[in-house]
Amino acid sequence: EEVVGLLQALIRNECVNDGTPDSGYEVRSVATLVDYFGHAGEIVEPHPGRQSVIYRVPGRVPGAPALTLLPHLDVVPVNRAGWSREPFGAEIADGFVWGRGAIDMLNLTAAMAAVFKRYLTGELPPLPGDLVYAAVADEEAGGALGAGWIAANRPELVESESLLTEIATPHVIPGGGLPVTVAEKGPAWRILRTTGTPGHGSQPYATDNALVPLADAVMRLTETPTPVVISPEWEAFVTGSGLAEDLVARLTDPDRVDAAIEELRAADLGMARWAHACTHMTVAPTVFAAGGKHNVIPDGGEVRLDIRLTPGQDLDTVDDHFRKVLGPDLH
Template identity: 45%
Template sequence: MDGSFDAGEAIELTRALIREACVNDGTPESGQEIRNVRVLQRFLADAVAAGRVETQVLESAPGRASLIARVRGTDPGAPSLGLLGHLDVVPVDPEGWSRNPFGGDLVDGEVWGRGAVDMLYLTAAFAVVLREVALAPEPPRGDLVLLAVADEEAGGEYGIHWLVQNHPDAIRVDEALSESGGMRMGRHVAIEVAEKGSAGRRLIVRGKPGHASIPYGAESAAYRVGEVLHRLREVMPVAELGPLWSAFVHARIDDPEIAERLLDPVRIDAVLPQLGGIAGYAHAVSRVTISPTVLRAGAVHNVIPAVGTIDLDIRTLPGTTDENVDDLLSAVLGEWAEDVEIEHLRGWAATSSPTDTPLLAAIGRAVEEVAGAPMVPIMAAGGSDARVLRELGIPAYGFGVLGEDWSYERYREGVHGHDERIDARSIELSLAALRRIVADRVG
């Protein structure tokens, strides 16, 4: 395989994927990822025609398609490596953009468009390397599998979850690379090895209804919603510093005094305001977080509401159970706990992959060779399809090697933000590292 930094094909494929505008707004008919499946099919056509790649188009609903492309290895005992990328993107507000969000423009060495960072550049790089392996003079030792899936941006019910339930053999791999890596933590390149879980809850509070023209004697549930919100704002879950925390601190924090305080769960909150743009990430991955997101009370203008609800987006740490979450909410609510009913919403457990696997070691070597920088394993505050593979016992890591000026803060601004774009240098670095990892793991 070519280990060079040439990334012309990956850049052009990224642009083509952006232009298909596979926007997923969470409705069953949105996404229409079949359009990006066709882009990838055209790109892989010569390798398929040569009999080097086996492809399957699997459609969970009309237009909600995923592409599985497998290059067979020669050694049944060699590991199979999955390259897990998604084909959908989140909606845009065109008024916030300087350029056409679906133009795929290449301007001053940057590819512009929705999904450029999240994660079409990586999906393109995965397809490029798969095709290179397929057309190489010698076949690989182990299988290399592109999993280009639908519906990641809305939870994966029409994508990875549906594939696991309906086509488990098609997505069978021993280890995998996916998204949410590559940003710079100081001089380190961050590789995601874990991600927080989700434990949605709805708080239900009750009041005494009445006619809004005669409020005396009634007790609006809207007031109780406000009082519960005030309690949630005033009481913060305590820090729980897990095994990845010290690695993050030592990679990102240069001031030894601040670093020392961050390693103390008692003193961490007092020092968060001194962390600048990384404070939000540090806060998120050091504890369970509770965020009120949807409020409801009342239906008509002239009736004092009897019931109010607060939906909570709760993100959990590895090892946190549903019982732990309910106990935490009771502690946070304090005197309000007996008056609030807690309803469970959709959720999933936090996941993590081992930090001593051959794949992670190969990633570290590739990052060092390509970027001249050490790797640091991190936890993602959000979620990705990689968690589904981890739940199956498959080690999965968030990959990427972004350019030297791609701090975590810049990465977060680019994901789902206005004027999303990725520079050619980051695509080149990621592709070069990916080639080395694939050569290392499947030959």
């Protein structure tokens, strides 16, 4: 009940991060945590309203490795029309708490806080090393006003040898076991822009409409598969996962993994998506914008692409794929 109540409060704070510096307003959830802990902690605020709060409980053994719990406070925007419940109501129904951030990751923000509070208040004896709780802002936009700012400007606040943060995998191990995730795919976000010549929408013949090549580029990028990558990390994970031997063999074979993923799709869509993401560079169009008026042919447009790299890939990999799919004249 304690964790559920805290989770509900965090959801209701509506710390929506739309990617702009003035969004998020995590100061609301920092106030909630300060009240919950009964202790002010160390608060940092790189931008008005964009607060993070850090606590440290000293360990009992000098020099023992420290552990940081690193949850975040912000959530992504919502399209209310797509919700059957109030996204920031934190309603309890069917045994679940419903709301934006209930999974990513305010559930763990609350659960980690509940455990940490036992050490902060002395209810539980200190661990051998320091225990740090750092609830940060701006994770959903890359962390420049949260963890990134702390690492660059106040690293002593979170100095530790180990760190626990949100889960990034489905429950794929037979018997309900949870895998240990040590890293995430690298982001290589891009913005693809096109230009054209404006004109009146009533006379589109032979016009240079910037939206048309942009839409074509999006279709090409989403319909062209990226190459399979069977990394040592993926092979080691699948081999030790406890999955069926035949499935392991197919998921680690560059020539058979795509067919295996397609078969998984019918039985476990979440697992199929995850296996695909772990074996491919992924390209997902997420924001599309062109034009500003119903009857004007747009002279410019852009699409934002969420691109994630597999181990061993870099920005040149992205450029090579784009030129292969869209042509050599990109700049």
